[in-house]
Amino acid sequence: MSKRIRLRVLHGTRYGGQTGKRDGYMIESIILWTLAILLSPFYAAIIGKVKAFFGGKKGPPLLINYHTLVKLFTKGSVYSTSTTFIFKMGPVVSLSTLLTVLLFTPIAGFSPVVSFNGDVIFIFYLLGLGRFFTIAAALDTASPFEGMGAAREAFFPIFCEAALFMILALFFHLTGDLRLAAYFSGSQPADLWQIAGAPMMLVVMAFFIILLAENSRLPVDDPATHLELTMIHEVMVLDHSGPDLGLIEMGSFIKLFFYSTIVARLICPMHTGKPLIDIGIFGLALFVVYGATGVIESVMARYRMEIVPRLLVVSFSLAFFAFVITQELTK
Numbered sequence: 001m002s003k004r005i006r007l008r009v010l011h012g013t014r015y016g017g018q019t020g021k022r023d024g025y026m027i028e029s030i031i032l033w034t035l036a037i038l039l040s041p042f043y044a045a046i047i048g049k050v051k052a053f054f055g056g057k058k059g060p061p062l063l064i065n066y067h068t069l070v071k072l073f074t075k076g077s078v079y080s081t082s083t084t085f086i087f088k089m090g091p092v093v094s095l096s097t098l099l100t101v102l103l104f105t106p107i108a109g110f111s112p113v114v115s116f117n118g119d120v121i122f123i124f125y126l127l128g129l130g131r132f133f134t135i136a137a138a139l140d141t142a143s144p145f146e147g148m149g150a151a152r153e154a155f156f157p158i159f160c161e162a163a164l165f166m167i168l169a170l171f172f173h174l175t176g177d178l179r180l181a182a183y184f185s186g187s188q189p190a191d192l193w194q195i196a197g198a199p200m201m202l203v204v205m206a207f208f209i210i211l212l213a214e215n216s217r218l219p220v221d222d223p224a225t226h227l228e229l230t231m232i233h234e235v236m237v238l239d240h241s242g243p244d245l246g247l248i249e250m251g252s253f254i255k256l257f258f259y260s261t262i263v264a265r266l267i268c269p270m271h272t273g274k275p276l277i278d279i280g281i282f283g284l285a286l287f288v289v290y291g292a293t294g295v296i297e298s299v300m301a302r303y304r305m306e307i308v309p310r311l312l313v314v315s316f317s318l319a320f321f322a323f324v325i326t327q328e329l330t331k
Contacts, residue, residue, distance in 0.1 A: 025111060028275070032107040037099070040257040041065035041250070043290050047217075050294025065253065072246030080239060082142040090137025091240065091247035097130035098254045105261055106185040108282035109271055118178045120168060124161065127214075130251070131157060138236035149235030152305070156220070156232070159312030160210045166319035167203055170196075170326055184262060189269030196329055199322035204266050206322070209315035211259040211293070213308075215252065218297040220308050260289040 045062045052059025079087065101123050103113045135153055138146040171183045174192055182188060193200050213220045216233035225231055237248050268285035272278055303311060 026113070029107075029110055029113045032110055032279075033102055033105075033113050036102055036105075036107050036257055036261075037254060040253040041069065043260070043286055044253045044256055046287065046290040047294040047297065050291050051298050054295070054298035065249070069246050069250060072249065073243050075242040077240075077242035077244050080141060083140050083239070086133075087137045087140040087239070088244070090133045090140075091244045091251070093133040094130040095247045095251040095254070097126045098251045098258070101126050101258055102254060104180050105258055106181045106265075107261060108279045109184070109186050109265065110275075110278075111185055112181050115179050115181045120178050120180045120183075123180060124164060124168075128161075134236060134248075137240075141239045143239065146236050146238060149232055152232045153236060156213060156308060156312060159309060159316060160213050163206055163210055163312070163316040163319045166316060166323055167206060170199065170203065170319065170323040173323070173326060173330065184265040187269070187271040189265050190271060193269055196322075196326045199325045199329070200266065202318040202322035202325075204263065206315040206318040207259070207263050207266065208292075209311060209318075211256075211263060211289075212296065213312055213315075214259060215256045217293055219300045219303045220311065222302045225302075257286075260286055260293075263289050 042062060042065070045060065045065050048064070049059045049062065104115060104119050104123050106112045131153065135150040138150040138153075168178075171192070172178060174195060175182050175188075177183075183192070212218070216223055221232040221234075223234060225234065233252075237245060240248055264282060264285035267288070268281060270278075270281050272281075
């Protein structure tokens with residue numbers, strides 16, 4: 001119990017507290033939120049560079065995603081006669097939910113723009129809402145291929161959500177708090193490692209598997225494939241074009257940045273108290289996470305569909321054993 005209390009009192013620091021000082025650093029949090037949105041396409045391009053390196057190629061430039069977004073937003077959208085307003089709502093709602101989720105994210109250890117008790121559950125529901133409208137937009141096309149991808153998109157995240165809530169139970173046990181800022185702000189990640197070092201290693205592995213699955217990366221899905229029968233996410237957006245596809249692409253960059261932020265804070269919990277240094281360390285940690293994703297995609301093949309649930313069950317098992325071990329360590 002004493003360990004849990006010690007974690008609680010740290011919530012009043014510059015990087016995640018609820019004291020009066022938090023208002024003075026709101027501008028910094030908004031600036032970081034804006035930078036996260038702007039830099040998410042850049043970091044996503046690192047994966048392509050790493051994959052090109054393993055293939056002995058030069059690869060696309062790091063600014064390729066910005067070029068793609070500009071090209072998409074300057075084009076027009078084509079809509080099938082079988083679609084309704086739901087098809088148009090899908091990309092907008094999906095991106096809006098991800099932008100909102102990023103508001104609750106303690107980027108580089110700074111306090112988030114918005115935070116309240118229980119916000120981590122709200123975040124999970126927001127992610128689910130965005131997925132629901134993406135699936136609904138895919139089904140609205142009346143395409144059998146997109147319906148197949150939507151069914152897979154609805155099935156596989158069930159295992160990811162179970163693992164996420166198991167990790168949430170572990171964090172709540174350690175901190176007694178249901179705020180994302182209570183887990184990843186300031187020196188909080190370092191304190192979590194100090195109390196539950198070995199279980200946190202299992203949490204990192206579980207979260208990284210979730211990152212790959214939720215963002216349709218190898219070995220769960222192949223974002224570069226053009227074979228509809230093996231697609232999950234890509235097959236759901238086949239009918240989207242122009243600005244709608246641009247919104248979807250931007251949302252995928254932000255979603256990958258959100259999960260990478262959590263993993264980066266877990267693998268590099270350093271906190272110096274100096275904003276510029278902390279931001280630099282966080283940027284390097286993000287580079288490592290994106291680079292590791294690129295390495296995974298370079299050395300592993302895509303799993304068959306019947307194997308994917310087994311991989312996701314592994315993430316839940318890792319989170320479950322981490323929770324059990326932590327229960328014993330904090331008795």
